[in-house]
Amino acid sequence: MPIRIPSKLPAHDVLKSEGVMVMSKGDAKKQDIRPLKIGLLNLMPQKIQTETQFARLIGATPLQIDLTLIRMTEHTSKTTSADHMEAFYKSFQEVKNEKFDGLIITGAPIEHLPYTDVTYWDELKEVMDWTQTNVHSTFGVCWGGMAMIYHFHDVDKYDLDAKAFGCFDHSVCDASSPYLRGFSDGLVMPVSRWTEIKEAEINAENDLNILISSDESGPCLVEDPKHRALYIFNHFEYDSGTLKQEYDRDVANGTPINVPCNYYPNDDPSQTPLNRWRSHAHLLYGNWINEIYQTTPFELSLIGQE
Known part of the structure; x- marks a missing residue:
């Protein structure tokens, strides 16, 4: 949450340069409060x-x-009950006339497919274009982020020789970003993907800014101010045991898979993994929510007209 201090106080400029949320007295007086309307377009099988x-x-x-849970209109989940989907989810076509302060587009286990081969690609393109008029800030996660950066910037994904799988060291590239407020210079994040986005192609786009990257697994968090969007290609949202579930599943199915690196103590799958990313996960998503709160119009009808 922001702190209100006099603009001439020496600490004001220092804190602002460090990314601390500093609010002027005038801004504080103008600020109204209402619930933030956030949509979750859930493309993952384990809804x-x-x-x-x-x-x-x-x-x-x-x-x-x-929070509004959203599904693709014509896609039927094979792993979540129809009763759950009917009770808690709305199709995109049901919400397309509404406005949202924020939208999260999740990943999906379809990295091996060209985008145009995805059965719901046409509707997802409609969703991404719709965010420009009906959503104040959009957060694309893993494949969802890759789909967005491809749709808006033609930055494609590339197959990896082996799955990037485990907990990788990452570095902050832009400490002044409000989305990285409170971040350490270095951090650990779960990675689980068969594809990558090339740093050179991101840097070739003047409108994109890499906020977090890894020497081992490449660009991770990218800001797209023009489209009011963030793209993250890794998985801060994962629970402590999510990588273990994926590893155990592949082992049980006979799918060739390496032990997730830097995840189990001593890389020993018989031991209980430690969660070393939880605090930074809460920081990032908390900063995103707070940034929405600071900048979204009080009147929902004005979203998309900024």
Whole structure:
């Protein structure tokens, strides 16, 4: 939450340069409060696990969040009951006339497919274009982020020789970003993907800014101010045991897979993994929610007209 101090106080400029949320007296007087309307377009097969993971992160701030669960209109989930989907989800076509302060587009286990081969690609393109008129800030996660950066900037994904799988060291590239407020210079984040985005192609786009990157797994968090969007290619939202579930699943299915690196103590799958990313996960999503709160119009009808 922001701090209100006199603009001429020496600490004002120092704190602002460090990324601390500093609010002027005038801005504070103009500020109204209402619940933030956040949508979660859930493309993951394990819907309940995914919706819980993201709700945990965006619900950890003092702000009220009105969460709407969204599904692709024609796509039917094979792993989540129809009763659950009917009770808690709305199709995109049902919400397309509404406005949202924020939208999260999750990943999906379809990295091996060209985008145009995804059965719901046409509707997802409609969703991404719709965010420019009906959503104040959009957060694309893993494949969702890759799809957005491809759609808006034609930055493609590339197959990896082996799956990037485990907990990788990352570095902050832009400490002044409000989304990285409170971040350490270095951090650990779960990675689980068969594809990558090339740093050179991101840097070739003047409108994109890499905020977090890894020497081992490449660009991670990218800001796209023009489209009011963030793209993250890794998985801050993962629970402590999510990588273990993926590893155990592949082993049980006979799928060739390496032990997730830097995840189990001593890389020993018989031991209990430690969660070393939880604090930074809460920081990032809390900063995103707070940035929305600071900048979104009080009147929902004005979203998209900024």
